[in-house]
Amino acid sequence: MSMAGQIAFITGGAMGIGRAFTETLLAEGAEKVYIADKNVDAGQKTVAELEAQYGSGRCALVVVDITNAVQFEEAFQTAADESKQIDLMVNNAGTLNEYDWEPVVQLNLVACVRGSKLAMKHMSKKNGGRGGRIINTCSDLGLIDFHQLPLYCATKHGVRSFTSSMALHPDKELTGVQFACICPSVTRTDLMRSYNETISMAEDLEAIAIPTSRVAEGFLKLLRMSRMNGAILYIDKLKCEFCKLEYVGLGPAWTPQQ
Structure with a gap:
């Protein structure tokens, strides 16, 4: 598309x-x-660099803390009013902190749900919109369990399940809104580096991490699909493939102790 x-x-x-x-x-x-980002310096730098490359007016920074419901709703509405339409919503913001759990849940999961609902209300043909697409950034840890990051896993499993469930909604043809999630393996970002510095790992994450350009390849694959609803796209160094979760394998049979 x-x-x-x-x-x-x-x-x-x-x-x-x-x-x-x-x-x-x-x-x-x-x-x-x-x-939409609360990091003003990074946001202004990104806008300046990308507009120099792609043209003035092609991107705009919306300074907002998306864990603040009022701020998020106002920021989205301002963009929608200015452009008259939002065709693609990407709920991408996330964080990692196993020691301060509530902000992680608010950013990784609650803000993702709120962003999806804001976009769906605006896009839905039932509300006078013209349809659209919502892509939520998940993680390979939204597909598996990992003992060192139980909170992060919980939020990403929530994102994955929410996205997949929304894609099954019986009104999906009437709303014209498609849902998909992208699940990259560990990626070379500042978030990964901060984790690698504070948590003892058997492997050097920098050595096994994929570059952000690799994740962007998968993102482009989703963008170019005429129909992506329900897609769960897993990406690592070697694979960029769709998967479907119909059940969670619990491994060997577990027998409760009497």
């Missing part, structure tokens, strides 16, 4: 995976990308 003339709104678009997604959208011809 062509991005020409499309308007996108992406959270956490100033750095890392979000910036790679933003650049991909502009390279594919998106008319404008709204970058």
Whole structure:
């Protein structure tokens, strides 16, 4: 599906995976990308660099803390009012902190749900919209369990299940809104580096991590699909493939102790 003339709104678009997604959208011809981020310096730097490359007015920084419901709703509505439409919503912002759990849940999961619902209300043909697509950034840890990051796993499993469940909604044809999630393996970002410095790992994450450009390749694969609803796209160094979870394998049979 062509991005020409499309308007996108992406959270956490100033750095890392979000910036790679933003650049991909502009390279594919998106008319404008709204970058929602609370990091003003990084956001301004990204906008300046990308507009120098792709043209003035092609992207805009929306300074917002998306864990604040009022701020998030106002920021999205401002972008929608200005452009008259949002065709693609990318809920990408996320964090990792196993010691301070509530902000992680608010950003990784609650803000993702809120962003999806804001976008769906705006896009739905039942509300006078013209349809659209919602892509949520998940993780390979939304597909498996990992003892060192139980909280992060919980939020990403929530994102994956929420996205997949929304894609099954019986009104999906009437709303014209498609849902998909992208699940990259450990990726070379500042978030990964901060984790690698604070948690003892058997492996050097820097050595096994994939670059953000690799995740962007998968993102582009989703963008170019005419129909992506329900897609769960897993990406690592060697694979970029779709998967479907119909049940969770619990491994060897577990017998309760009497």
